[in-house]
Amino acid sequence: MDAEFRRGARLAVDWGKARVGIAACDRDGLLAYPVETVPTGPGTLKRIAELCAEYEPMEVLLGWPVNLAGWEGPAAQQMAVVADRLSDRLALPLRVVDERLSTASAARKLAASGKSSRNRRSIIDQAAAVDILEQALEYEKRTGHPAGRPWPQEG
Template structure:
């Protein structure tokens, strides 16, 4: 069994989380510059067995796609062309950034560390992945 890799896509940087090989535990992997994301994923999937990509789906409160979805669609097309063997699943990502920030507060991180947007993105990807695992 391979890993599940989750992506919290952002215009500038993207948070990435993965599971263990048994797909039981979700943990943050890292945050990468979005312009380097496809190359990173190609490199990662050539070194690690990945069964599925889980990509956050930003929605508004009325269930309509948020405006950032227009940035994600071209990325998904590139991803499917670059790594066609790994399927992509979308997961609602509403509130993940707020939940990530609250997680940082709850875990006692200092104010300075909570300003680290890359860490927020990584935690958000972990929350997206955990949501997917819980729904399985």
Template sequence: MGRIIGLDLGSKTCGVAISDQTGFLARALTTIRFEQEDYDDCFDQILNLLEKEKVNEVVLGLPKHMNGDVGIRGQLSIDFGYELEQEGYHVTLWDERLTTVSAQRLLIEGDVSRKKRKKIIDQTAAVFILQNYLDSKKNRG
């Protein structure tokens, strides 16, 4: 099994997590930074990263409203995932509701300073997205 990348796409940053070779554990990889709403730049950086890491499967966080509706941010993720698929990558959209809240809680409990939390929150959210996906695959057998 190859490694899988998890993405938490925001308006200025994209948190990136990567699985181990066995697809069992997710870990933080990096945060991609780009000008506000410049998704073309973000896309290019992600393509370079996917090539560098030799990854062909992506789990992309899909932001939904608490009632399950997909809003503007969610549609951006859907469109971004479609563009990755056009480049030959297998993309799974993954419900990311509350992942940032969970990541924030984990970092606070770990006594990570506010300044450092701001730098790694997106990576940590990406880890939650990817780990939830990996766990669901294990549970399905």
């Protein structure tokens, strides 16, 4: 391992067309947990900034849409606009991380826990954010490098 795990809380954001799921973790990266689902709209960035002030993360991880073949398509272009707006709004490092299958994984976990499909709809975005965060934490612990890439992109 080239570097040790960076201690510090993190927030993960799963940005969707209708809702944004937010998850957080403790300073040691042992527990990722759901925080809130925020409706997508004019107040979304403000609410995320408020959550950053409350949770004091060292960085924010934004789910980045990549298709199953690993290509970035129109969804990534739309997310770049969101990432720019979020980066401009927050006084924190922002990293974009692969969110492939995070919603599908979250849906499977919720179904396995016995949540009805009606109940899953209200928390699926938070669960997807938890999945994104767990994957990022695991990657950093395994490799010693932060997951994803910094935003804005360098170069």
